[in-house]
Amino acid sequence: MHWRALQEGRVYIKQNFTDAQITVADIQERIIQDDTHMANRIMHFSKGLCRSCQFWNLKHYELTDMIKQIKLQGLIFFTFSAADLHWPELYKLMPLSNNSEASDKTKLQNIIDNSHIVMWFFSKQFEIFFNDILKK
Template sequence: MSAFSANLPGTPAYWGQRAEELDAIMQQKQPATVWFTHSAAANHWEDLSRLMPEGLMSSTKWAAQASRNPHIVDWLFSQNTNVLDLEWTWHRYEYQHGTTVIHAHGFGAAKNDPGLFKLAALAYKAYRLGSADGNVEEPDLPEEEMEQIHLQGVWAEELLVWYADTMINECNPRTAEKRADKAGVYRILISVLFHSPSF
């Protein structure tokens, strides 16, 4: 019975099997570096509205069209979820009861991951040894080795901070032209509020 229930989403056996899959992925490849939740405000999603049989429509017609065409909603949402271009990814979709509102929770490994876990281990080792501020004495290690651990820890910490700064930012590549156009800033804000990547 347990083997059969592993095929039924939401059962303990199902989640146990998913946990084993994730453990195998992380052991064979690398641990996850990106965690995400992707959601869609379906009634404000212009790209999706264009794909519907009736094309662009009012929000009152939107729900009926989305209910009649869930395959289109699912396809476009899936395409947008996979846009992150990760080394590997795992995610699960959730639907809000009684609607076509879909969202995904997931994680994966970034292709440009510089080895975050190894870098964090180096930085932590230097911190634990106290070589950065001399608070902890390690009589078992020679001074040269302590200095080497300290230098590796400083380098690892700098690389971790740099990587986090490149991954988590609010950069708009068209800053100069948008700064001159105040109406453009308002269009961007409205687009962000309504999840419509039209700028």
């Protein structure tokens, strides 16, 4: 993403500042004067950077437009991603962790070392969600 951001930045500069040379002092002056025009243009231009906030906002609006076109109401999306660092119940099952207050590094290592427990726990969580929420 870093390389892509640099490339996008070069393209932005070439497309928007060909007439006059802009300096760091010019940019600082615009910031002091609370001129948000350039910042807004940069933010808009960065929507092509994968994983950036602008990228996901663009995808959100595209998806919203698609839903409006097919005229669906009340559509819900489930990602089924695991909040594996935020489940105290999961860490009670881990062999080396008696403490739910363990550091994130310890929790991550437990997840790596005990992936079979994590998979079982996630499967159980999904099964409960599916049977108790989606089927009703």
